[in-house]
Amino acid sequence: MAGSKYAYVRNFELPDPLLQGTFMVFRLDGHSFHRFSDAHEFNKPNDLRALQLMDHAAQDLMEQYPDITLAFGESDEFSFLIRKSASLYNRRNAKIVSTLTSFFTSSYVFRWTTYFPDTPLKYPPSFDGRIVLYPSEREIRDYFSWRQTDTHINNLYNTVFWTLVQQGGESTTQAHATLKGTVSKEKNEILFSRFNINYNTLDPRFRKGSTIIREEIPEDSQTETSTASDAAPAKHMRSRTKPRTRTVVLHCDIIKDEFWVARNDILSS
């Protein structure tokens, strides 16, 4: 059918392909979550329910998009590694970013009541999203090390800050002043000497963030009701050669070589 006289406006749309053969890192971040966490009374410094909800939305996204091989999340953000060879939406930048951000956001809202049964949503949360391309494995490993180091720095600060306020009776202004200019060692020392808290024994979830990988489901536990990914085709259509996988949340050291050596499939293809 011939286009209308208006159809020429389409020519103003520009292609936005992402370079082939490069790793894509898709990161999303809660918009104004300082306000959102206050409005919904998140526990300070870490709200387990909020973190588990983020993890669940991230798992939903990985189950929807098999090209994602790894995810890492902390606070109100999550990063996803999309394989180099992915042809997802013809590698169109805006299409991938908008669709994945939208899917994650709706999953977050969809599962809200599971984690916050007694806290009605006061307004719709939103997330921003972006993709950064990286040429090689080195940058990918450094990228995830960067995010996990950030988790550590933020969590140590927030832990000491809120301990000074909640257990030390300091005002938030005083706590800021107490921590001003301190290095990690001094923050650890404040926790230990004043509150008898050994930072290294606190829940690794808070110290190390959430790392989500895929693992193969053993053949004998593959049932119709399993929570496996791969947007499961009918059982009789499944390829026998391609094992089904499920996503698993870990709180481990993604910075260490061991993580990558044990899971070389994350960076392959």
Ligand SMILES: Nc1nc2c(ncn2[C@@H]2O[C@H](COP(=O)(O)OP(=O)(O)OP(=O)(O)O)[C@@H](O)[C@H]2O)c(=O)[nH]1
């Ligand atoms: N109390 C509490 N607050 C949290 C938790 N996780 C995230 N937040 C809040 O979310 C904020 C996330 O930081 P940012 O992403 O830098 O800040 P933001 O307000 O979301 O601002 P933009 O991302 O720039 O829109 C933190 O500063 C906290 O205020 C949590 O577990 N407990």
Ligand SMILES: [Mg+2]
């Ligand atoms: Mg944010």
